[in-house]
Amino acid sequence: xxxxxxxxxxxxxxxxxxxxxxxxxxxxxxxxxxxxxxxxxxxxxxxxxxxxxxxxxxxxxxxxxxxxxxxxxxxxxxxxxxxxxxxxxxxxxxxxxxxxxxxxxxxxxxxxxxxxxxxxxxxxxxxxxxxxxxxxxxxxxxxxxxxxxxxxxxxxxxxxxxxxxxxxxxxxxxxxxxxxxxxxxxxxxxxxxxxxxxxxxxxxxxxxxxxxxxxxxxxxxxxxxxxxxxxxxxxxxxxxxxxxxxxxxxxxxxxxxxxxxx
Numbered sequence: 001x002x003x004x005x006x007x008x009x010x011x012x013x014x015x016x017x018x019x020x021x022x023x024x025x026x027x028x029x030x031x032x033x034x035x036x037x038x039x040x041x042x043x044x045x046x047x048x049x050x051x052x053x054x055x056x057x058x059x060x061x062x063x064x065x066x067x068x069x070x071x072x073x074x075x076x077x078x079x080x081x082x083x084x085x086x087x088x089x090x091x092x093x094x095x096x097x098x099x100x101x102x103x104x105x106x107x108x109x110x111x112x113x114x115x116x117x118x119x120x121x122x123x124x125x126x127x128x129x130x131x132x133x134x135x136x137x138x139x140x141x142x143x144x145x146x147x148x149x150x151x152x153x154x155x156x157x158x159x160x161x162x163x164x165x166x167x168x169x170x171x172x173x174x175x176x177x178x179x180x181x182x183x184x185x186x187x188x189x190x191x192x193x194x195x196x197x198x199x200x201x202x203x204x205x206x207x208x209x210x211x212x213x214x215x216x217x218x219x220x221x222x223x224x225x226x227x228x229x230x231x232x233x234x235x236x237x238x239x240x241x242x243x244x245x246x247x248x249x250x251x252x253x254x255x256x257x258x259x260x261x262x
Contacts, residue, residue, distance in 0.1 A: 017061035022143035035250040039257040041116040046257030068126035075125040086110040
């Protein structure tokens with residue numbers, strides 16, 4: 001059986017961050033991401049301060065200063081979709097290439113905007129990594145529900161995390177069946193595409209049928225759409241202090257982002 005184990009992203013511990021109410025941890029993460037989004041392009045000092053905040057949170061959680069940093073690089077290739085801003089942002093030309101009748105010009109403003117988008121995305125992913133490392137899945141879903149996240153969305157996330165391993169096993173069985181019927185070899189590119197299409201269709205049908213069986217079984221056992229947790233969620237003084245400290249720190253980051261650029 002193949003396991004993806006998304007729940008293993010959680011690192012059990014007794015640190016300050018682990019003891020915070022999960023709702024507070026979600027709010028802190030959202031505030032941090034919103035703060036990064038509001039920062040102007042080229043606010044490098046503010047981005048550095050945000051990175052310092054992530055590192056500080058990692059140390060408070062006893063995860064190590066570079067815990068989130070080492071795991072965040074996997075998300076950087078997805079930011080390449082913003083590469084068009086290099087050519088689409090008006091500014092002073094710093095490089096150019098000609099392809100026939102077309103000319104691609106890279107501007108200084110485009111470079112600044114691209115690397116600013118890269119920094120914002122990179123920092124936001126790091127804080128999300130810290131959130132999943134200090135909050136287990138049941139508590140995270142419970143916090144989302146209490147924060148008025150649409151119940152349907154919470155349910156979809158919960159079932160996805162719970163049954164992703166099952167879907168991976170189904171896919172592995174289909175791949176083993178394909179290898180057994182083709183003696184481990186492959187045919188033409190068209191043949192492989194056809195087989196892959198059939199496998200995707202079979203995986204969808206099997207997943208749909210299994211979801212119906214699971215849903216009916218859960219209804220028979222009294223499932224009402226809520227994911228329960230044994231941990232009591234109560235706001236303590238440390239939670240309010242954490243929120244106040246976060247708001248203060250992010251306000252300073254915003255001030256640095258706007259004032260140091262003037």
